[in-house]
Amino acid sequence: MTDEPMPMPGLSSETVDAKSLLAANLEKPPSEQHLQSRMPNIKVFSGSSHPDLAQRIVDRLGIDLGKVVTKKFSNLETCVEIGESVRGEDVYIVQSGCGEINDNLMELLIMINACKIASASRVTAVIPCFPYARQDKKDKNGSSDKERHVEKWKSIEWKFRSRAPISAKLVANMLSVAGADHIITMDLHASQIQGFFDIPVDNLYAEPAVLKWIKENIVEWRNCIVVSPDAGGAKRVTSIADRLNVEFALIHKERKKANEVASMVLVGDVKDKVAILVDDMADTCGTICHAAEKLMEAGATKVYAILTHGIFSGPAISRINNACFEAVVVTNTIPQDGHMKDSTKVQCIDVSMMFAEAVRRTHNGESVSYLFSNQLLLDHFFIKIPLRLIRSFVCILRQNQELIFFYKFLLLYCLTGHNCVMTVRLLCCVLFCQRFSSVGQWFQEEGTSF
Structure with missing residues (x-):
């Protein structure tokens, strides 16, 4: 018996090196390249409430939307089938509290549970509009604030005080029991709803x-x-x-x-x-x-x-x-x-970019708090430029020195959100740093002769 490593299927031991693996990866579509190199072990599924937002999110992440089939039985029960393996995956389910809210909420709970019992490592519910958020407390005088509900029985007046439920807390409990490990939402009607959960909640702000x-x-x-x-x-x-x-x-x-x-x-x-x-x-x-x-x-x-x-x-x-x-x-x-x-x-x-960035940061274990008060540097146009096109453009610019200054200005203009004043300031800083580094390099090379 030898301790030599076994060759990979379909490749000989001589060809298993960094160059061949890189070449094999570059031959794949950009979405697969991003998934393998930048965001492994992640699945994003969409519910029925807002598939367009879910598609925008995965487009910005450079991955494909997960396969899921939702249907209803003749008695209107909801049935969900996850169409691919989620074992050991970091799962994100996008479902907003809109449309048929009760049906969509039940669908979300079933999807969470289906992924959880299928051995997903973590299930995050991305709920852009949190349902039942307005029912976060008991009103002082019931649902009709200024009306007095009086029942007369045997000449005795009974003033009904509030018996309204705290439905936001109930929804929080349901999500936790279904198996959700994390919640991502936006602009909760009341920030204290985060305290209803025993799991992490990221409340993004618009x-x-x-x-x-x-x-x-x-x-x-x-x-x-x-x-x-x-x-x-x-x-x-x-x-x-x-x-x-x-x-x-x-x-x-x-x-x-x-x-x-x-x-x-x-x-x-x-x-x-x-x-x-x-x-x-x-x-x-x-x-x-x-x-x-x-x-x-x-x-x-x-x-x-x-x-x-x-x-x-x-x-x-x-x-x-x-x-x-x-x-x-x-x-x-x-x-x-x-x-x-x-x-x-x-x-x-x-706001799909904010949710996409929140998903990316959560998946990579990075802080999400930057998104609470800051606009992303890359705008929607720049982030959608394919990686191969950017590389080709950079190669052309390297060959044509006259376009380098224009390229720097265009890049900084995109990064600053189309702010001309900020672009000029950053460009001056870049040029100064380049000149400073070139002087330092000159001293490093020629300083020994003094």
């Missing part, structure tokens, strides 16, 4: 993408004022206003009952300014439409609304069309294609 949209699409953003339509969003708008270096305002509202606004009081001066309403979600849009009217009455020149989760149920779209908005901007945590067709005012911000 704020970096919102800031980028404001600076790129609102010309008068330096003369704007960021407004919260309720007291609960004061912290959110304060953070955005501080980063824009502008003022903020607050609208205090009193509800008669659910989805009906009684009165609004504006705290702040919006006269002759562009008002930007910022909130985490909009359902029937009654609140933001009344807030827009209030702002215009107070002297605002224009009104924009920026929302993380655009649910837009019931009369929402008709209210938006009849309101005085310049634009209603939402992210694609919920599918927006139909809403954008029904209203020209609805615009969408793509």
